[in-house]
Amino acid sequence: MRLKPIEKSNNAIKIRLAVITFLIVGAIVFNFIWMSRKDAREENVLGNEIETKKPTVTPIEEKMKETMDEVAARTGDTAGSVLGEVTQTVIDAATQSAETITDFVFDNTIGNLVEQIEKLPEKQQEEIKKEICE
Numbered sequence: 001m002r003l004k005p006i007e008k009s010n011n012a013i014k015i016r017l018a019v020i021t022f023l024i025v026g027a028i029v030f031n032f033i034w035m036s037r038k039d040a041r042e043e044n045v046l047g048n049e050i051e052t053k054k055p056t057v058t059p060i061e062e063k064m065k066e067t068m069d070e071v072a073a074r075t076g077d078t079a080g081s082v083l084g085e086v087t088q089t090v091i092d093a094a095t096q097s098a099e100t101i102t103d104f105v106f107d108n109t110i111g112n113l114v115e116q117i118e119k120l121p122e123k124q125q126e127e128i129k130k131e132i133c134e
Contacts, residue, residue, distance in 0.1 A: 117128055 117125055120128070
């Protein structure tokens with residue numbers, strides 16, 4: 001009996017080729033997934049530089065800021081003006097009060113003294129005037 005050589009069937013070759021192709025494609029897909037997860041993990045690590053986007057300022061926000069600055073400037077000017085007027089009013093009131101107090105003190109002290117001197121006889125009035133003037 002003769003031995004027949006084992007023939008390789010076309011089906012076996014196709015199966016091997018499909019398995020090898022599947023393994024290569026699987027390795028590529030696995031590598032792609034592994035790298036994307038690695039990038040995600042690196043973003044969560046402290047110490048890595050992360051780009052932060054600066055918030056953009058819209059024209060409305062700029063206009064609001066300008067308006068707020070203008071209102072603050074006007075408020076400061078108005079406050080300064082009001083403070084100046086209040087200060088002047090206080091100074092005027094203090095001056096008027098001082099004059100009123102001076103008049104009151106004079107009328108109640110020296111005024112009464114002069115009245116009492118005028119009630120004295122002529123000779124005593126002259127002596128007091130002489131003593132005060134010297």
